[in-house]
Amino acid sequence: xxxxxxxxxxxxxxxxxxxxxxxxxxxxxxxxxxxxxxxxxxxxxxxxxxxxxxxxxxxxxxxxxxxxxxxxxxxxxxxxxxxxxxxxxxxxxxxxxxxxxxxxxxxxxxxxxxxxxxxxxxxxxxxxxxxxxxxxxxxxxxxxxxxxxxxxxxxxxxxxxxxxxxxxxxxxxxxxxxxxxxxxxxxxxxxxxxxxxxxxxxxxxxxxxxxxxxxxxxxxxxxxxxxxxxxxxxxxxxxxxxxxxxxxxxxxxxxxxxx
Ligand code: MF3
Ligand code: CO
Numbered sequence: 001x002x003x004x005x006x007x008x009x010x011x012x013x014x015x016x017x018x019x020x021x022x023x024x025x026x027x028x029x030x031x032x033x034x035x036x037x038x039x040x041x042x043x044x045x046x047x048x049x050x051x052x053x054x055x056x057x058x059x060x061x062x063x064x065x066x067x068x069x070x071x072x073x074x075x076x077x078x079x080x081x082x083x084x085x086x087x088x089x090x091x092x093x094x095x096x097x098x099x100x101x102x103x104x105x106x107x108x109x110x111x112x113x114x115x116x117x118x119x120x121x122x123x124x125x126x127x128x129x130x131x132x133x134x135x136x137x138x139x140x141x142x143x144x145x146x147x148x149x150x151x152x153x154x155x156x157x158x159x160x161x162x163x164x165x166x167x168x169x170x171x172x173x174x175x176x177x178x179x180x181x182x183x184x185x186x187x188x189x190x191x192x193x194x195x196x197x198x199x200x201x202x203x204x205x206x207x208x209x210x211x212x213x214x215x216x217x218x219x220x221x222x223x224x225x226x227x228x229x230x231x232x233x234x235x236x237x238x239x240x241x242x243x244x245x246x247x248x249x250x251x252x253x254x255x256x257x258x259x
Contacts, residue, residue, distance in 0.1 A: 020234075
């Protein structure tokens, strides 16, 4: 079932999602060639815990990290490891934290050093597709309007949409109904209502849409090993308006200070 949140609950959602946004920005400070993904994961975990939160992915069905770390061809659910980032990589950091009983969820794909222009463009289009999805996320629309907006925008730009993983409702649990796919037809799926909280998260491939899940059951890469990008915001529908509860502004401030 879909849990609709009260305005008071959405205030708590706002705080949890703000913590996630600040965690990604704190971690972003350390992204550079040579840093291991394990180091980034530790920074994120300590930041969440220092701010009274719980790293919600850590231990979730056995997941071994605070962050899902998605380097280049990794689409989703990458493990932190001793792998060092290299100049030209892209790395998606997907973070869920629980604060005061509610979850926040966001993902941002970062450029490491000098990245090939075609891969930079993949990231830009994927990020913009998230905002196209959010524009379609309006009270009275259906989930399929979000899905279709993302798919149309990405395919128009020559990219393909991963089918196996979706956005989702979010609240006391990180995954609630409804599923929010990144492909589909407008006018299908659940009606968007006041009190809904949704995590919208396009996963978009430069090459074909096909993915392979590793034998560990988690780590997922593109079949053709071409890069994949992933951005995610959590939104709430309140007073018939859609508010984005996460923000990339802290991240962008960090990135501007680096360059
Ligand atoms: N942000 C991811 C999602 O939306 C986080 C889930 S990873 C897991 O599904 F490890 F917690 F499963
Ligand atoms: Co999510």
